[in-house]
Amino acid sequence: MAAARGARVLALSPWKLVLHDNPVARAGLRAALAAERVLVTSPAAVRAACALQPLRRRRGQSWFAVGAGTAAALRRAGIDDVAAPARMDSEGLLALPGLRSVRGSTIGLVTAPGGRGRIVPALQRRGARVLRADVYERMPIAPSPRAVAALRALAAPAWLLLSSGEALAHLLDALPDDAIAALRRARVAAASDRLARLAAENGFAGIVTAASARPRDLLDAAAQATATSRKRR
Secondary structure (H helix, E strand, O other): HHHHHHOOOOOOEEEEEEEOOOOOHHHHHHHHHHOEEEEEEEEEEEEEEHHHOOOOOOOOOOEEOOOHHHHHHHHOOOOOOOOOOOOOOOOHHHHHHHHOOOOOOOEEEEEEEOOOOHHHHHHOOOEEEEEEEOEEEEOOOOHHHHHHHHOOOOOOOEEEEEEHHHHHHHHHHHHHHHHHHHHHHHEEEEEOHHHHHHHOOOOOOOOEEEOOOOHHHHHHHHHHHHHHHHOOO
């Protein structure tokens, strides 16, 4: 998508994804998938769950996804009826009608350790019992020397597409100071107001908020802001 708009991408992955294929993870997933409501937090969680067992809807069961990408992954896995919020973050998910009145119900959460830390406490405050299944893990990795060198040498106008606060924290911890300074010269397209505030707190400027965390929406926000800046000149 970036190439179609004439841009290049510098990948600065802060982690790799590792499947939890062990008896504890499998038992946790079976319990979560037997709940009245099943909530899945990422496409990676869908892929990891499918690697452990097939996904099937039980009679009377409701399924929820944190965003459109996760909902699409669930449909490809055979769960055709999935509720997902227009606002693709924890707050949008928790505002869905099917997750408002949950007192006395059981909710299976298919996810990974870390991130989405607001979901479980919010559902528990509403009176739900949450069965958490951590089916994969994000293992922190350092950006490659080649990527760090490319970041240091970055001369073109740049945008940071930000869809995860945890990813940003790992990246800032892993990069050397001069690379962080180069990164902070980039403008930011953030996937939510919360991430926009987080970017500002971490020294970034020129921040815009995208409609969602989807790559197309992040790129649209960056392109629209760039076009507006050029017109003002």
